Amino acid sequence: MTRSPATPLPPPEERRRLREAGSLTQAQIAERVGATRETVRAWESGRTNPRGRKREAYAKLLDSLAEAEVTAPQEEPTSLEEPAPEAEEAAVPLTPAQAFDALYAFCAPALVRQSYLLTGRRELARESVERAFQLAWQRWPEVAVDRDPAGWVRATAYEYALSPWHRFRPRFRHPEPPPADASDRALMDVLLKLPPPYRRTLLLYDGVGLDLPETAAETEASTPAAANRLLHAREAVATRLPALADPAELHRRLAELASTERLRAAKPPTVRTGSERRARFWTRAAIAFTVALIGTTALTVRTAPTHYEPPVAPGAEIQGVPPRVAQGALSEAEAELREKLRGGMTNGPQRLFPLSR
Structure with a gap:
C-alpha cells in the first residue's frame, strides 16, 4: 500500500503574508481549518507543518487567499481583532526591553494560570513564570531569534514549576x-495525582492546544510516548470524572479552573530588574570565589616546601631474635642457686669484705 503525496504548501513566510493580505487573524484561520491559534502560529513560523485533513484544508484556504489577492484590488487590511504580536514587531522595530515587555505581556498571564494547573500552588506558579522570564532576559539574544519565544519561556516555566526540589523548601x-468550588477541587485533585509528565502532556495538548508532535517536542519525548501519556491521563481523568471524558469538555473545564483563581504576575520592568539584580549577584559571587581560589593557591605555593624530603622508611623486621619472655616463677634449680648465693654473701674466702677499724 502506497501513501499519497502530501498536499504542497507555500513557505512559512508566504503563509503569513497571505493571511495578512486576506485581513484574517490567526484565530480565524484556526477556526476555519479546525486547529488552535498556537498551531497556526507554529505553521507560520515553520516550526511545524500540518498533516492529514488539516493540511488539505489549510492548503485550500491559502490557495483561495492567493486567488483573491490576484483578482481583488489592493486595499488596506482591516480587522476588528487586535493584530498579532509578531505583526506589530515586523512593522515597528523594538528595543530589546520593549520586545521583552511585549512578550511578557502577551504570555505571562496565561503562563501563570497554566503553571497553577501544573502545581496547584498560586505562589509557585507566579514564581515559576517570573524565573522563566528572568532567564529569558539574561539570554535575550538567544530567545529573541528563537522560532517560538513563547514556547521557550513556557518550557522553562514548566521545568521550574515541576522541579522536585520545591518540596524541601519550608514555604512549600x-x-x-484548594479551590472554593467542589467541581474545581475534584478536577485539581485528579490533576495533581497524575505523574508530572502525564500532567504536563495533558495540559499542553488539551489545555494549551498544541498538536501531538509539538507536545512531544516540548516534553522531550517521542510522539508515540506523548500519545501514550495523553491517553493514560485522559483515562485517569475520565475514571474519576466521567463528565470530562470528552476532550472538548475537558479543555473548557481546564480553562475555567485556571480563570477562577486570581493569579497575577509582576510587571515587566520588575522582572527585568530582578533578572539584572540576580545576574549581578551571581557575577559578584563568581568573582569572590575566583579571588578566594587565587588566594588559596598563592598561600599553598608560599607555604609549600622548597626541597625534596624523602619519607621515613618503614621499619624492617629482624629475623633470628628470640622472643622476649616475660618474668615468671623460678625453677627448682634457679631457686637453689639463689639460696646458695644469698647464703654465701658473708662467709667464705671467695669474697672480700672491708675491715672496720
Missing part, C-alpha cells in the same frame, strides 16, 4: 487552600 511544605 504545606498545601495551599
Whole structure:
C-alpha cells in the first residue's frame, strides 16, 4: 500500500503574508481549518507543518487567499481583532526591553494560570513564570531569534514549576487552600495525582492546544510516548470524572479552573530588574570565589616546601631474635642457686669484705 503525496504548501513566510493580505487573524484561520491559534502560529513560523485533513484544508484556504489577492484590488487590511504580536514587531522595530515587555505581556498571564494547573500552588506558579522570564532576559539574544519565544519561556516555566526540589523548601511544605468550588477541587485533585509528565502532556495538548508532535517536542519525548501519556491521563481523568471524558469538555473545564483563581504576575520592568539584580549577584559571587581560589593557591605555593624530603622508611623486621619472655616463677634449680648465693654473701674466702677499724 502506497501513501499519497502530501498536499504542497507555500513557505512559512508566504503563509503569513497571505493571511495578512486576506485581513484574517490567526484565530480565524484556526477556526476555519479546525486547529488552535498556537498551531497556526507554529505553521507560520515553520516550526511545524500540518498533516492529514488539516493540511488539505489549510492548503485550500491559502490557495483561495492567493486567488483573491490576484483578482481583488489592493486595499488596506482591516480587522476588528487586535493584530498579532509578531505583526506589530515586523512593522515597528523594538528595543530589546520593549520586545521583552511585549512578550511578557502577551504570555505571562496565561503562563501563570497554566503553571497553577501544573502545581496547584498560586505562589509557585507566579514564581515559576517570573524565573522563566528572568532567564529569558539574561539570554535575550538567544530567545529573541528563537522560532517560538513563547514556547521557550513556557518550557522553562514548566521545568521550574515541576522541579522536585520545591518540596524541601519550608514555604512549600504545606498545601495551599484548594479551590472554593467542589467541581474545581475534584478536577485539581485528579490533576495533581497524575505523574508530572502525564500532567504536563495533558495540559499542553488539551489545555494549551498544541498538536501531538509539538507536545512531544516540548516534553522531550517521542510522539508515540506523548500519545501514550495523553491517553493514560485522559483515562485517569475520565475514571474519576466521567463528565470530562470528552476532550472538548475537558479543555473548557481546564480553562475555567485556571480563570477562577486570581493569579497575577509582576510587571515587566520588575522582572527585568530582578533578572539584572540576580545576574549581578551571581557575577559578584563568581568573582569572590575566583579571588578566594587565587588566594588559596598563592598561600599553598608560599607555604609549600622548597626541597625534596624523602619519607621515613618503614621499619624492617629482624629475623633470628628470640622472643622476649616475660618474668615468671623460678625453677627448682634457679631457686637453689639463689639460696646458695644469698647464703654465701658473708662467709667464705671467695669474697672480700672491708675491715672496720
